[in-house]
Amino acid sequence: MSISNQSNIIHKLAAVLGNILVFLFPKKASELSKNRITLIHKNKNNLNIPERLMRFALVNKLDKIQDYDKIAEMNRNFWVNKEATELFSDTEDKFENDFLPNCSFVFDLLKKELLNESEEFDTLVEIGTGNGEVLNYLSAEFPQINRFVGIDLSSDQIEINKERFSNNKRVEFVTADASDWVNQHGSSNTIFVSSDGVLEYFLEQQLQEFLNQVYRLGKTFFVAIEPNGVDHNFETNPNSQLYGKEPSFSHNYPKLFKNAGFNLWHFSQKTGFKGGTQTFVGAKY
Incomplete structure (x- = not known):
């Protein structure tokens, strides 16, 4: 057999x-x-x-869900709910078991890219910071950056993070919608990061508008670590499609970043990652 x-x-x-x-x-x-x-x-x-x-x-x-607007609303409602903290707690071991061995390489590449820049980048913003592990790690990896901001929709998780990482004076955690935060506080010379699936919860048009918004800030870097459906071929299907049982959205990240005006300094994928494909994008203004 x-x-x-x-x-x-x-x-x-x-x-x-x-x-x-x-x-x-x-x-x-x-x-x-x-x-x-x-x-x-x-x-x-x-x-x-x-x-x-x-x-x-x-x-x-x-049940399968095909209504894109309903999916986006359902997912957002979950992440602002207190139940999201249970999921973040459940996934704390993912930092050691998944992020460090599989994803940290892209930040080594970012370090090399920053060496070629004449301007200094003084702020790093993590969109969808979750339990704050990645942001705390990045604050140690990039000592030249003064300010690290973790944004998340879950106010309960943000309060947990503030207490947990209170000894790290270089990190701050804020309850906010990513687009609203960029509108109110975004500036040039900022590095934006999404890790372990954050942009997958944006509708395609919303994500394109958000990337356009970030690009308009001026000199910026963006590192996105996002899942894609294993069957999503960007060449044959350049648009977004549903992914997984949640479901969320498998986006064509290279296309969306380029549409916003960014140049890509890195693009790679790891197939078979957690049953799908993990996509790594490094983009800059």
Whole structure:
């Protein structure tokens, strides 16, 4: 029997067992599926085997959503909700296990790019800072930068971050919409960062307008680490498409950055990353 056939049998068996457990324990099933995004991204290490089987069955039964505006509204409503803090807590180990080994290389490349700049960049802004781990790390990696700002929609998580990183006087955390913050506080000589999936929650037109907005600030850098659907070929389908079961949006990031006027100093992808493709873009004014 091939590995593929064995995998299919295992998945079918897991679905059957999961559905049986969902039927037998409806209260637990309701707790697991109280929110679509939490259900999908719940850390498996925090679940016992029956709960994992139930989660697998529940995820497979999620209804498909095709209304782009509804998807964007649903995702935004989750990230401003207090439940987002549970997900950020669940993913703290991702910094050590995923970000450092798989994503930190792009910031080594950024260091080399900055050496070629005659102007100094005094501010780094992380859009969608989450639990603040990445911003705290970057403040140590870039000692020449004076100010590090972490923006997130979750006011609860921002308060957690303020307390957790209170000893790091170079970082600050702000509850804000990214576009509103750029309108009110954005300036040139700033580095913008998104990490582990943030821009994927923007509608394509919203993301294009946001990148246009950042570009108009003047001298800026942007590092985006974002997921794409494994089947999203930018050449055959240059536009955004749905990705995953949340769902979110798989954007053609090189195209959108170039449309805004940015020059790309880096573009790469890692396929098979968490079941999809991880895209790395380095752009500058």
